[in-house]
Amino acid sequence: MEGRFGRGHGATLASLAKELGVSRTTVSNAYNRPDQLSPALRQRVMDAAARLGYAGPDPMARSLRTRKAGAVGLLLTEQLSYAFRDPAAIAFLEGLTLECDQARIGLLLIPGSPGVEDVMSVSSAAVDGFVAYSTAEDDPHLTAMLGRPVPTVICDQPALDTVDLVGIDDRGAIRELAGHLVELGHRRIGVICMRLGRTRRDGPVDLAQQAGALYHVQRNRLAGLRDGFEAAGVAWDRIPVVERFDHTVEAGASATAEVLALDPGVTAVVATSDVLALGAVQELHRRRQRVPEDVSVTGFDGVKTAVDAGLTTVAQPVVEKGRQAAKLLLNPAQHEQPRRVMLPTTFVPGSTAGPPRV
Numbered sequence: 001m002e003g004r005f006g007r008g009h010g011a012t013l014a015s016l017a018k019e020l021g022v023s024r025t026t027v028s029n030a031y032n033r034p035d036q037l038s039p040a041l042r043q044r045v046m047d048a049a050a051r052l053g054y055a056g057p058d059p060m061a062r063s064l065r066t067r068k069a070g071a072v073g074l075l076l077t078e079q080l081s082y083a084f085r086d087p088a089a090i091a092f093l094e095g096l097t098l099e100c101d102q103a104r105i106g107l108l109l110i111p112g113s114p115g116v117e118d119v120m121s122v123s124s125a126a127v128d129g130f131v132a133y134s135t136a137e138d139d140p141h142l143t144a145m146l147g148r149p150v151p152t153v154i155c156d157q158p159a160l161d162t163v164d165l166v167g168i169d170d171r172g173a174i175r176e177l178a179g180h181l182v183e184l185g186h187r188r189i190g191v192i193c194m195r196l197g198r199t200r201r202d203g204p205v206d207l208a209q210q211a212g213a214l215y216h217v218q219r220n221r222l223a224g225l226r227d228g229f230e231a232a233g234v235a236w237d238r239i240p241v242v243e244r245f246d247h248t249v250e251a252g253a254s255a256t257a258e259v260l261a262l263d264p265g266v267t268a269v270v271a272t273s274d275v276l277a278l279g280a281v282q283e284l285h286r287r288r289q290r291v292p293e294d295v296s297v298t299g300f301d302g303v304k305t306a307v308d309a310g311l312t313t314v315a316q317p318v319v320e321k322g323r324q325a326a327k328l329l330l331n332p333a334q335h336e337q338p339r340r341v342m343l344p345t346t347f348v349p350g351s352t353a354g355p356p357r358v
Contacts, residue, residue, distance in 0.1 A: 011054040020048055031056045071106035072329055073127035075145055077135050077198075080111045086247060087275065087303035088318050092133060092155065095322020103330050112141030114198040114245075119144035129329045131155060136198050136214045153328045155321055157216045164328045164339045166321050170217050171224035173314045173345040174272070177298055178228025180312075180347070181268050184355050186296065187234055190259035190266040191225060191241040192252060192276050194218050200245045202255075204262065207237060221272045221300065240266075244276065252279020253286075260287075267295060267356035274299035274306035274313055281311070281352065292354035302348060312350030317343050 017024045022045070029036040030045035037045070049056070074096065076083055083089050100107050105128070110121050112135070122130075122144040129151040135142045137158040145152060146163070153164045181189065196205060196213035213219035226236040240262040244251035256269055256279065269284075271277035277299030284295050291297050299306055302315020324341045333339055 011049075011052045013054075016045070016049060016052060016054050019052065020045060069126040069128050071108050071127050072100065072326070073108045073110045073122075073125045073130045073145075075110050075112055075122065075130055075132040075135065075141055077112050077114060077133070077139060077141070079113050080109055082247075083109055087305055088273075088301050089133070091303070091318035092322040092325075095319040095324075096131065096326050097322075098319075099323050099326030099330065103326075105330075110141075112139060114195075115200070122148070129153075131325045131329055134215070134217065137216065138214050139198060151329055151332045153325045155325045159216065160338070162338055164333065164341075166324045166328065166341045166343070167217075168316050168343050168345050171220040171227070173316070173347075174221045174224035174300060175228045176347050177270070177300070177312075177314055178225050179231075180349070181270070181296065181298065181353060182228065182232040182234070184296070184353060186268040186356050187232075188263065188266045188356075189229065189234070189239050189268045189270060190256075190263060191222070191239060191270045191272070192255035192259060192280060193222060193241060193243050193272040194247055194276065195245045196243055201243060202245055203242060203258065205241050205243045209243075210241065218272060225270060247273065247275055249275060249279040249282060252276030253283040254279075256280040256283040268353070269295060269297050271297070271299045274301040274303045274311060277311055277313065277352075278306060278309065281309070291352050294357055296353040296356070298350075298353055302346070307348060307350075310351035311348075312353040313348050315346045315348050317345075 013024050013027050017027045027045055030042045034042050083093055097107055108125060108127055110125055117140055119140050122141050127150065130145045132142055132145060132154045134156040135158065153166065154160065155166045159165050196209060196215055196218050198214065210222045222241065229239065230236055240259050242255045242258045244255045252271060252275060255276065259266060259269060269280045271280055277297050280297045281291050284291050289295055299311050299313040302313050306313055320343055328339060328341065
């Protein structure tokens, strides 16, 4: 029940309009388009609604009538909790919601955890469009999303010929970071990276696995590191690359321990994200090794926690990614060619990278 005159108990949009001596459109506008009414008239409608127990227009009926859900869906290839604990995801969500707020539309978070093949969460989502955040090329949730007849925007990955994309030049950005380490004199390097595919795998990855990564952001970041180090004569196939499926500080720490077991003589650990890099620093400190005097550490993303800690990294405008994704979605293209918004990155020297130990 919704009060004495709750929905189904006499108080309806029509009866409220009759009570006030106004049109049903006026009552509807009080809820859905308040800018169309004077503040005094809207307040009069809302006061009468409260007095009669009218809860407002039925959202399901409104959706059926207008064929609009009034919300966009954000597809995450993680559990929902990831959106509230991962710093890059939090920043992206901030940018997305800033634009949604301005457009006065809602946001529906849709999880698509790796290993979960049921796509009903996508197929049944009542949304007017989708934003996919960093999805694997073979993700069935992505396929289901693209099958819906609504606008779609992808952030980061995958880059498809038919879908609008917001991203950065991952390969070029991390190549600059590799060049910095080379200039400092590093030649024995270890790499820890985020997951390369939807199947859980933790451990060293060979060249074929790197090239076949289904998350192209990670594929491009590894390729950029290879570009930078091979240009300086460092053989990429001699560099240990360790993958972690989970994106946590703890995963970064354990990956660093594995890199050091593979090559105890590394003078720098390169992480493809700041979260993993913070784990690397944690593991090195646990071993009583100094950063950067004994081992240098670099990351990627430029999240606040890492920058505040002095991490040498590449900063990307993650909040702006969210804003641009929403803008593309809320302003569908009038032409057939997909739009590409490529945002700039900034190399942040930090204090965790220095010359290798002698």
